[in-house]
Amino acid sequence: MEEIVCPLDVEFSGQISPLLSPPSIQSAQDYFDQLIYSRQCHGLKVKQSEKYGKGVYASLDFRDGDLILKDQMLVGAQHSSNKLDCLVCSHCFCYIGSIELQIGRRLYLQALRLSKHKETTFESSSDYSEEDCPIELSDEDNNFHAKNLDKLQSASSDTNEINLIPKEIIESLMNGGLALPYSKQFPLPSIVPCPGGCEEEHYCSKLCAEADWELYHSLLCTGKGSSSHTEAVLKFIEHANATNDIFLLAAKAIAFTILKYRKLKSTNLIDQKQNFRVNGMDDSSFSLLMEAWKPISMGFKKRWWECIALPDDIDSCNEASFRMQIKELAFTSVQLLREAIFDKECAPLFSLDIYGHIIGMFELNNLDLVVASPVEDYFIHIDDLPCLQKEEAEKVTRPFFDALGDDYSVCCQGTAFFPLQSCMNHSCCPNAKAFKRDEDRDGQATIVAVRPIRKGEEITISYIDEELPCEERQALLADYGFRCQCRVIVALSQQEISKTWGMIGTGSELGPAESRSPAQNQNQSDPSKPGAKSARNVADWGLSPDPLLFAYMSSIFRSKYGFSSSS
Numbered sequence: 001m002e003e004i005v006c007p008l009d010v011e012f013s014g015q016i017s018p019l020l021s022p023p024s025i026q027s028a029q030d031y032f033d034q035l036i037y038s039r040q041c042h043g044l045k046v047k048q049s050e051k052y053g054k055g056v057y058a059s060l061d062f063r064d065g066d067l068i069l070k071d072q073m074l075v076g077a078q079h080s081s082n083k084l085d086c087l088v089c090s091h092c093f094c095y096i097g098s099i100e101l102q103i104g105r106r107l108y109l110q111a112l113r114l115s116k117h118k119e120t121t122f123e124s125s126s127d128y129s130e131e132d133c134p135i136e137l138s139d140e141d142n143n144f145h146a147k148n149l150d151k152l153q154s155a156s157s158d159t160n161e162i163n164l165i166p167k168e169i170i171e172s173l174m175n176g177g178l179a180l181p182y183s184k185q186f187p188l189p190s191i192v193p194c195p196g197g198c199e200e201e202h203y204c205s206k207l208c209a210e211a212d213w214e215l216y217h218s219l220l221c222t223g224k225g226s227s228s229h230t231e232a233v234l235k236f237i238e239h240a241n242a243t244n245d246i247f248l249l250a251a252k253a254i255a256f257t258i259l260k261y262r263k264l265k266s267t268n269l270i271d272q273k274q275n276f277r278v279n280g281m282d283d284s285s286f287s288l289l290m291e292a293w294k295p296i297s298m299g300f301k302k303r304w305w306e307c308i309a310l311p312d313d314i315d316s317c318n319e320a321s322f323r324m325q326i327k328e329l330a331f332t333s334v335q336l337l338r339e340a341i342f343d344k345e346c347a348p349l350f351s352l353d354i355y356g357h358i359i360g361m362f363e364l365n366n367l368d369l370v371v372a373s374p375v376e377d378y379f380i381h382i383d384d385l386p387c388l389q390k391e392e393a394e395k396v397t398r399p400f401f402d403a404l405g406d407d408y409s410v411c412c413q414g415t416a417f418f419p420l421q422s423c424m425n426h427s428c429c430p431n432a433k434a435f436k437r438d439e440d441r442d443g444q445a446t447i448v449a450v451r452p453i454r455k456g457e458e459i460t461i462s463y464i465d466e467e468l469p470c471e472e473r474q475a476l477l478a479d480y481g482f483r484c485q486c487r488v489i490v491a492l493s494q495q496e497i498s499k500t501w502g503m504i505g506t507g508s509e510l511g512p513a514e515s516r517s518p519a520q521n522q523n524q525s526d527p528s529k530p531g532a533k534s535a536r537n538v539a540d541w542g543l544s545p546d547p548l549l550f551a552y553m554s555s556i557f558r559s560k561y562g563f564s565s566s567s
């Protein structure tokens with residue numbers, strides 16, 4: 001197989017190498033100390049750990065339940081397919097509009113997808129059209145790409161249920177003509193449009209819209225107010241949606257760096273004028289680029305195609321070919337991005353080497369972003385009403401509830417990178433947990449102590465569901481590039497082997513500190529565990545790799561590139 005050569009990798013090798021060299025211990029320490037200071041979480045210290053690279057340590061004692069950290073995301077994005085299910089602020093990911101709009105939009109899109117499917121299958125014309133929709137649907141809403149086809153086909157058995165709600169009623173839900181009982185108790189922020197005029201992004205406030213514009217979106221917007229080549233941006237987005245939406249996150253990281261560089265440059269020029277300093281322009285520009293790049297440079301470790309775990313269905317003898325295809329995919333994506341938002345002064349950012357490292361960083365460090373749906377809270381409220389009121393309310397709400405189907409309240413799902421949280425190492429018996437409480441619906445990662453933590457102790461979280469059997473856990477941890485060797489997992493796997501052979505272990509062979517399995521340690525009513533009733537009221541942030549990514553990558557390799565494990 002021919003090696004891919006990216007011309008920018010060759011042309012800018014002299015700049016790429018310092019951009020990719022690990023930051024010095026001192027500069028990393030200064031960066032994280034400053035970050036901890038700005039987050040006002042004074043009980044923490046990021047230190048180089050002996051075993052696993054960086055780690056987060058307690059510089060104060062914490063009690064069980066104490067808030068350890070609230071971390072602001074550096075970049076984050078809602079999964080493209082999830083945008084069809086719920087409408088959230090593109091910056092902080094809170095639900096926007098109204099309960100009626102959330103329900104109406106979902107039913108409208110369900111029906112639109114089904115009618116498009118029917119049109120393509122039976123060549124009949126449909127009742128539903130994008131033009132008729134009372135709210136503007138974005139291209140992504142309408143994007144009927146192959147990714148959603150499976151979902152659609154499996155949902156097609158529900159066609160009749162969806163058609164039970166007349167189109168006019170769905171429309172009046174969306175345009176505010178129909179108010180559902182008790183929905184006023186679940187107010188959502190009104191929708192603020194994108195300042196650049198694109199229909200893809202929506203916000204909960206002017207503040208979020210402006211922050212997003214300044215940090216990333218002014219370069220990636222496809223509206224009239226954008227300074228980028230909007231058609232090329234659209235092509236890039238389409239490719240990401242059809243292959244892997246991790247590219248959208250990588251584009252955000254590059255946009256963030258370019259915009260930060262421009263900002264630094266403009267303030268630096270003012271400083272230079274004031275101080276009458278004359279610097280060699282090239283050198284000073286590059287040091288500004290290094291400065292703008294710093295937040296990303298603190299997180300990356302390996303190129304994507306080197307660190308991505310080999311999917312189960314790909315034979316190890318095809319590994320080289322699999323990694324090469326991943327590299328090719330990234331190359332296509334970065335070329336499309338270059339056509340869309342290239343900036344000569346930041347040219348090295350568009351090299352395949354840098355792009356591969358950015359995606360690799362997301363692959364190994366990302367936190368799943370899950371924000372619970374207020375639609376679920378709403379229906380639970382109706383369900384919990386006293387008998388007579390419930391009966392009365394359900395006369396109106398029941399048909400919508402039934403039409404929405406089993407997954408009536410899909411969470412907002414996406415992925416995000418949090419600079420401090422991403423320094424936390426995994427433990428099968430963690431002393432902290434990443435989750436969001438009711439009061440934390442603000443786009444931040446919240447880390448809470450799950451037992452007392454002493455000053456000096458490392459703060460650890462579990463990257464995976466601690467209740468899974470050992471082999472499943474190890475398989476999931478492989479997606480983070482390591483195999484856990486901790487005492488808990490070693491002892492548990494011995495117990496599992498003993499059970500398999502009929503020698504049932506008691507667990508007492510473990511020492512006192514880790515004497516119970518993580519599963520036993522787990523509080524059964526833990527609100528951050530999926531499926532617990534109280535999870536309906538929290539937005540849960542659990543570290544886990546993007547399951548869609550793997551399922552999806554495998555399907556791409558099979559269908560799109562004709563790759564199969566047996567080939």
Ligand SMILES: C[S@@+](CC[C@H](N)C(=O)[O-])C[C@H]1O[C@@H](n2cnc3c(N)ncnc32)[C@H](O)[C@@H]1O
Binds near residue numbers: 364365424
């Ligand atoms: C989210 S980062 C944690 C911070 C990381 N130590 C660093 O230096 O940036 C995840 C990476 O840390 C390492 N790691 C975390 N927990 C580990 C563990 N229990 N055993 C081995 N490696 C671990 C792995 O290299 C993993 O890919």
